[in-house]
Amino acid sequence: MQSVRVVRSLRLAPLAVAFGLLAACAGTGGTKPQAQVTALYAQLDQATQGYDTALQQIRAGNPAAGQKTLEQTLDTLKNTAVRCGATAGCDSQRFFSAYDHMLRLKDGSSIGDEGMNEEPQTGMALDQRGAAALPEAQRSVTLLHGQKLSELIAMNGAVKAALQMWLTQWRPNLIDAWINYQYLRQQMWPAYKDADLPEALLFGIMAQESGGKVHSVSRSGAAGPLQFMYATGMRFGLTNFNGFDLRFDPASSARANAEYMNEQLQVFNDNLELTLAAYNAGEGRMKRMVGPDTSVSFYDPRIYNQLSQQTRDYVPSVLAAAWLFLHPDSYNLRFPKIDGVAGSVTLKRPASISELTVCLGSAGGMEEGWFRTLRNLNPRLDPQQEQPAGAVVQLPKLLEQSYAARCVDGPWPILAADLHSAAAPVVVDAAPPPPAGPAKTRHYKVRRGDTLVGIVRQLRCSSVEEVAEMNHLRHHHISVGQVLKVPECR
Missing domain, CATH: 3.10.350.10 (LysM domain)
Known part of the structure; x- marks a missing residue:
């Protein structure tokens, strides 16, 4: 394993050279920098040294210390970049470039002691323990067919603009998508894991497509948490099963999406941006645009200028959401801690999803209520249809005791049933509409x-x-x- 660490560290050596050049460039130029600018660039040089120290600690078999050093260096870079932005003559882009490179080192796929094709050893395997065995997001697989996902996400203007949107106007949508995904994770992530695809990519697609709303349907007819069109869904086994459209099933939808992504990654020679464009704009159209040269950039005018604005926005938005999934703290983003362990209850009395939402209230600290989560976890149930006693309803495990305390006896199930049975008054004296003539x-x-x-x-x-x-x-x-x-x- 020690040899693996050395090899992995040597792979990172070119980045160290890049930082050395970056720091060297800081002191050059046609004019002598002001004293303040010189001091700021000196701190950039110190950050470069911190990077080197992190590499040395990794080589010495101490990845935890390397991670800590790297985080301290990132904090220094952030603070210095802010001062640089307020100092005349200081080039902030130098700091942001270094920051981006260090984030890629911080990615779990490049600083741990696991081999390139091994699971991160800090995570737990999927086994009979179920949701409790799923690794945390920071420990998730970040390789895409042997390539680091973080190195496939280019920090260009489009992706940075999408990052800003997710962190500002779309921030509530991002948080909602995160919460929804945590409760769906046990159903959806295993399909991506089995397909050797990174979890961050699954989250990015889902956040952009539906925000984790399982029953979402677009104006064009795309449906489900990953928004499959009917024909595409049929091609990947998302048929109607006993009257239920499998596009709305989280596990089936994730499996189909993983199969689609792997199919198109093979077509486009692991070009992730072209594959995402195919998912949004259609694989046939993308194949005709790209032709035999699958190394062409998504942003090449020959490709980019032919795409709709929707697809131009879609690809960087997915990549930005995936990047935030991997590095929330580095963008002043804090995702809420969610206990997504799955559970179920056997109804002691008839109840619909709507009635359960009323009687559960804000149990578990969910101020906005549990309707969306219960719908997502029970996609085959009509939320207004009362289920009989003895029926099994899926819900987060943390709600099992709340159900027993609030929804079996007492005032809340009675109130919920009363509200559920209410109906608007029927107007009986309205004139009947005139008979419609034969439709032409x-x-x-x-x-x-x-x-x-x-x-x-x-x-x-x-x-x-x-x-x-x-x-x-x-x-x-x-x-x-x-x-x-x-x-x-x-």
């Missing part, structure tokens, strides 16, 4: 590239379900040349 129809011939959703959007006066019912379509499937009967706008 016309015909539409399906062309190449048409989808049922696209056709209905052109009509502007119908719905997908109406057209599907009129033409007896199964799973919204249409074919080129098919003549559809469609409503005629009045």
Whole structure:
């Protein structure tokens, strides 16, 4: 294992050289820096020395000390970068560049004592212990097909802009996605682990796609926590099972997403940005754009300029969310601690998800209530449909005692049932609507590239379900040349 440490440390040596050059450049230039700027650049040089010290501690077999030294160096860089920004003539970009490089060293895949293809030894394996055995996010696998995920996330302007959005306007969405994911983690992460994909990538996609809302459906018909279109979902086994759309099942959706990502990573030669673009814009379109040169950058004008604004924003946003998943503390971000261990209860009395939400209240400190979590963990249940006594409902384990104390006897289940049975008054004296005349129809011939959703959007006066019912379509499937009967706008 000692030899592994030395080899891994030697892999990091080029970064040390880069920092040496960076510090050397700090004192050069056409003019002599002001005294304050010189002092700030001297602190940058000290940070470089701290980096070297961290490497030496790793080589000596003391990764914990190396990690501590690196964190102290990062704090120094942060504070110095702030002063640099307020000092005339000081180039802040030098500090941010060094900060970015050190974050990549801080990544768990590059400072531990595990081999390149081994699980981090600080984490626990998935076994019969279930959720308690899942490693913490900081210990999660960060390799993507043998490559460090942190080295695949380029800190360019687009990603930095997305980082700012996640840390400002989108911050509530990011926190909600984190909370939702912690309760879904036991169902979703194992599929990524089995596929040798980094957990941070799963979180980044989910945060951008649905925020962890299992029943989310987009205007284009994408559904589930990872927003699969119907046809793509079918290709990866997300069919209708006993009347339930498996796109809404967290475990099945994560499995399908992992299979899709690995398939497209192979197509695009492990180019993560092109693979994410394919997930958003469609793999067929990306293949036509990229052609045989899979080494082309996502930001190459030949690619970037042909993409929709949605896809241009999507790729850096996913990467930024993944980066924050790995390094929250380094961006002044604190994710809440969540006890996501899974549990279940057998209902002692009939209750719906809505009724359980009312009687559980803010148990466990969840001020916003448990409706979203209970829906996510029970995707097959209609939240308004009362489940019989004896039915099993999935919930966080920490709520098992709260259920017994609050939802079996006492005033809260009675109140919840009373609210659930309430109904708005029925208006009985309203005049009946005039009988509708026969609907006029016309015909539409399906062309190449048409989808049922696209056709209905052109009509502007119908719905997908109406057209599907009129033409007896199964799973919204249409074919080129098919003549559809469609409503005629009045």
